[in-house]
Amino acid sequence: MRIVSLLPAATDIVADLGLAADLVGRTHECDWPPAAIASVPVVTRAEFDADALSSREISAAVGGSAHRGSSLYTLDTEALAALAPDVLLTQDLCQVCAVSYEAVSRAVRLMDAGPRVVSLEPRTLGDVLDCLVTVGDLLGVREAAELRREELRHRLAEVRRATAGRPAPRVVAIEWLDPLWPAGHWVPEQITCAGGEPLLAAPGEHTKPMTWAAVREARPDVILVLPCGFPPERTLAELHLLTSLPGWEGLPAVRTGEVWVLDGPAYFNRPGPRVVRGAEVLAHVLHGVRVGDPVTEAEARRLGRA
DSSP states (O other): OEEEEEEEEHHHHHHHTGGGGGGEOTTTTOOOOOHHHHHHHEEEEESSSGGGOOOOHHHHHHTGGGGTTTTTTEEEEHHHHHOSSSEEOSSSSSSTTEEEHHHHHHHHHHHHOEEEEEEOOOOOOOHHHHHHHHHHHHOOOHHHHHHHHHHHHHHHHHHHHHTTSSSSOOEEEEETTTTTEEOOTTTTHHHHTTEEEEEEEEETTOOOOOOOHHHHHHHEEEEEETTTTTHHHHHHHOOOOOOOOTTGGGHHHHTTTTTEEEOHHHHSSOSSHHHHHHHHHHHHHHHHHOOSEEEOOTTEEEOOOO
């Protein structure tokens, strides 16, 4: 089966199901697993250079909370048609994360023999795991996908078991630095699973920008910094946007050294199987317990005390 993925999380799912060899097209942002997808043709491009812009400039480029993704990414319709996919995986959940669903629909209508288009729109941890089965069923490996879902559910249960009965720290997860934006959708559930109390966002919620005053008033015990699309090195380079804010040093999390820079794209921003690893990472961050493989500095880096 010929698969084109227009969503990094969908690429993660396809690879997790052992079908990376069936990928014939992907987005410019699909980067996992590197060796398996390096030779897969890219059929999208961004309309701006995120590496050359600050967080505020990127936010302005995408039009802030009102943007609908119409011109953020370009889909190479000719290349897509030439690839002749049987299945096209996309999404309509976040219009600043991938090619818009409207653009995909227009491209498919122009193709002589349109592929089957499947839109993945998970909002919760359960939804994310169910997407494995949705994709697996579509690609003819439903039984393997169901087994994989059970494995991931078991890992989440192990996180809950390892952190059960411990005092729950109050946690603010920050998904964008300028403007400040809390992490919603499945991230609050990752925090709860790992024995924390998520603040400023509810499970499944599509969030909006928050004020710095809201963070100060929340007085979090732990701050997680996991900007959408930023690797930890980029986050560290822009961390001054957070640490220079008035009252930063007075926050409980800062005074006790519980500010953590995490790998957002790998484990928190994308609704793929690796969100389970994100919960395991948080068990280490919030309670110092190990679940699964040891947590590396690349996965979670703790900043010093104020």
